Amino acid sequence: MAKLNGLFGLGNAVFWGLLGLLVLVSLIQFFDREFNNQLIKERFSRMDSLERGLIVLVDLDTIKEDTIKKPKKEKEKKKEKIMDAELHIWNWIDPYRFGLATLEFRLKKTDYEKSVSNRNKLLFEDVEQVYRALLENDRSSLDNMIEAYKQVSVAKNLDYLQTLEFVVGSIQTIPYTFVTMGNIVRCPCRLSFGKFYDDCSVRPDGRGCCNDIEPFAVFSPTEFADTKKGDCDTRTLFAYTILSGMNFDVTILNSVAAGHSILGVYSPKPLGNGVYVLGKNGKKYYTWELTAVMPPGIYPYNVSLYTWYSVLK
């Protein structure tokens, strides 16, 4: 047989060698080990044009249960300089960028009790007055929590919008608890947005419900910080308390037609085609749903934008 050398011999060897290599790696399933399923998992979790960061892949087993640590002994209490304050640790999966997130803050039991008593004393009047009364009473008791949010923001070097996302994400990820008052609607019940049990606790399925919360079926911000129970208006009031405490320009947007309350956030930069409502001060406040994980500027409601009005701004 004629011997092949030179460039043709080399090209011939490379051609058949590569073909053989291709067949070989297919046969020995070399790429089974190299196929990066994790990357696909991550990319597809982040991929949804509107629902930015809706899904973050974290092994559910790694999320710690929220904890409340009872006050320590007198000596330790003095050391911490916070009398009768319980340490609350919120753990959640941040839907926007961080994955597992933690917030540690202290809340005094007396402040909680004071807040409940303050809410019970309020009369069924103008909604703005009720919100203001709850806010003014509770702001100081949430100072530690506000400070904790600030510290995370500084530690993680978050910008304006990122900080907003972090705070809002911590609220959005809390399972929904329906709150009722009077006898018009009482749990257990089946409503257009789901059925609810007579179970005033934070159920993972979001079907918990607290009856007889007066006035306006709204928990105070301190109550929410302590128990995590709350529906739309409790959440918006809590978010407003925290974010305004952090000097963010936010408002509460209520709609009687929608029977709903959402957060309005001012952004120094336009949020793309995000939907906004003009506040009483003429500023644009982008809509932000707090009962579900949803980025700002999304408007999934069936009522006109003009039915929303700004409270506390």
Place this chain on the structure above:
Amino acid sequence: MMQLHIILIDESLLQKTDPTKKDQELLVFSILGLMIIIISILGSLSTFIYCLLIFKNIIIASSAAVFLFLVLFNLSRLMLITSINAYHTKLGVFHFDHELAYESYHGHDNTIVKDLKFQEIVNDKKDRLRKHAETKGRYLPSFVQRITFLLKLGFFAFLAIFFANGIELLLFSGQLNESFEMIREIYVNQPDSWLIKNALSPDEKGFWILNSNSILLSINVLSMGLGWWKTAVDIVFVLIFTIPLLLTYRSRRIFDSYYVRELALHEITISHYHHLMTEDACKHIERELLGMQLDALTESDHQTA
């Protein structure tokens, strides 16, 4: 080794070549032919996969694969053959302009003798050109040849990447299906998602090979999964598709082969032979026309008289 003489080689052209050289050249061109067959098979297989994913019909896919095999085989042959020429030998000038090699026949023999004379003339010229046909030295392709080669190379590289994706979809179908299953799990709470509705839900024909309706999604997932390995596999395919062309362009065994010279001589000989035939036919017509003119003149003289 079994030699494939069927594809590119007209063995009769190598009659006057040294037997050892002849064997070597037959082997070289047979290998080249085999490479083209392999490329066509790869292209055909890839077409089969693509068509199966798009049409979900094995008859359409098989027909398209056979059709593409024939197209690719002939296209590759065309590309390779048009890259082979004798421009780098002293024969090149005659190959470029055959008329420079033509010689005329001035005899007036009958048709059979004339044919033999023509063959004698062209064979004599062929032998003289063969002696003249040694290599000029280092082969430097012209600018146009270089550009043409680069275009051909680019075209083959494009084909390679296109067909590589099809074959990779088949090779990694197992991993891809696992990934699709995982994506479905990620979107389990969003059944109305575009991705689930349009790409990952089977239509009435069901799934074939891959559990997805979207080739683009499959290629996207494949790229993500393989990462740089995908580029490596693509490069392997590009090399496989372009090596025959590169060899035709740069290997002395091909461009400086006796076979190429003989092919050029054969082309010159054929055109030379037909030139002689045409020349003779022209002369014959001229003579006939002259005869007709003389007849007409004679007839007119008679009428005048």
